[in-house]
Amino acid sequence: MNFYAVRAIYLFELQRAWRTLLQTIATPVISTSLYFVVFGSAIGSSMAEVQGVSYAAFIVPGLIMMMLLTESTANASFGIYMPRYSGAIYEVLSAPVSALEILLGYVGAAASKSIVLGLLILLTARLFVDYQIAHPIWMGVFLVLTAVTFSLMGFIIGLWADGWEKLQIVPALIITPLAFLGGSFYSIEMLPPIWQKIALLNPVVYLISGFRWSFYGISDVNPLISLGMTLVFLAICSLIVRWIFKTGYRLKN
Template sequence: MNLYAIRAIYWFEMSRTFRTLLQSIASPVLTTSLYFVVFGSAIGSRMGKIDDVSYGAFIVPGLLMLSLLNESISNASFGIYMPKWSGTIYEVLSAPVSYVEVVIGYVGAAASKSIMLGVLILATARVFVPYEIAHPLWMVCFLVLTSVTFSLFGFIIGIWADGFEKLQVIPLLVVTPLTFLGGAFYSIRMLPPLWQKITLLNPVVYLISGFRWSFYEASDVNVSTSIGMTLVFLAVCLVVVWWIFKTGYKLKS
């Protein structure tokens, strides 16, 4: 394992984040804070409890997951797309660096940024709404697992995209709607029985439900199912990344 190569790619990506703190960190934290102000404080104070949790606290895991998914995808897709766009990806591919080391460098940096952002959002949420974390270790596990999984997904999108507009297609038209419909702002048990069954087809439901369980021991689906679905998606992403490098899809042409 070429640790020097991994470290070089990792710190190159991380340094780009530190150069653009306003865009990379401050902007998503501010946006999520507005959700806490509007839904947590203003609207939440007029609503009852859900699963014995105040509405403001109830939406914390959902809002955190919304930011985590979008930022993981965005960071990883942009990180690998820029070398493709500028042509420097060929220097990486021709260097004595394995595909595994390339993926670890790019995906590791994207996941690290998302985890940093998640911690900042959790700290910011405390200013607006009181919340407790029943299982801190499981919360960290879900945070890391989700960040890595969707950073891999973003890595795939970055390789697939052949234009800047395509980088935003899936996050805006697929991931964000699925997150809003996946119980970020409500419990799916509040839906009619038919819609509850339909909602279970949404993979984001399992992420949000498991993450919320780590906070309040309340979930819409079994926590083991949530972990299992996340691991399945992680495995699918790993297989796709392996196939991309094996075939050279949109990398060697």
């Protein structure tokens, strides 16, 4: 394992985040804070508790997870697309660096930025609402697994996209709607029975449900099933990335 190469790619991607601090760090935190103000304070004050938890506290895990999905995907996709766009990726591929080391550098940096953002929003939420974390270790597990999984997905999107429009189409038309419909602002138990069954087809439901369980011990889906679905999604993304490096799809041609 060439740790120097991994460290070089990893630190370069993190430094890019510092150079664009307003866009990569401040904007997501401020945007999510506005959700707390609008949904937590304004709307939540007129709503009853959801599954025994105040509405303002109930949406905290959902908002963090929604941000985690979008930012992990965006960071990783942009991180690998820019070297392809500028041609710098060929220098990386011609260096004595393995596919695994490239992956650890780019995906590790994207996941790290998303985890830091998640923790910052968690701290910011304390300014607006009082919440508890019943299972902090499991909260960390779901946070890291989700960040890594969707960073892998973003890596795949960044390799697949051959233009700036394609780079945005999957997050805008698929990931963001799935996050909104995945129970970020509500429990699927509040839906009619038929829509509850349809909602279970949304993979984001399992991520948000498991993450919310780590906070309050309540969930729409068994936490073990949520963990299993996260691992399955991680495995699928890993297999796709392995195939990309094996075939050179959008990398060597």
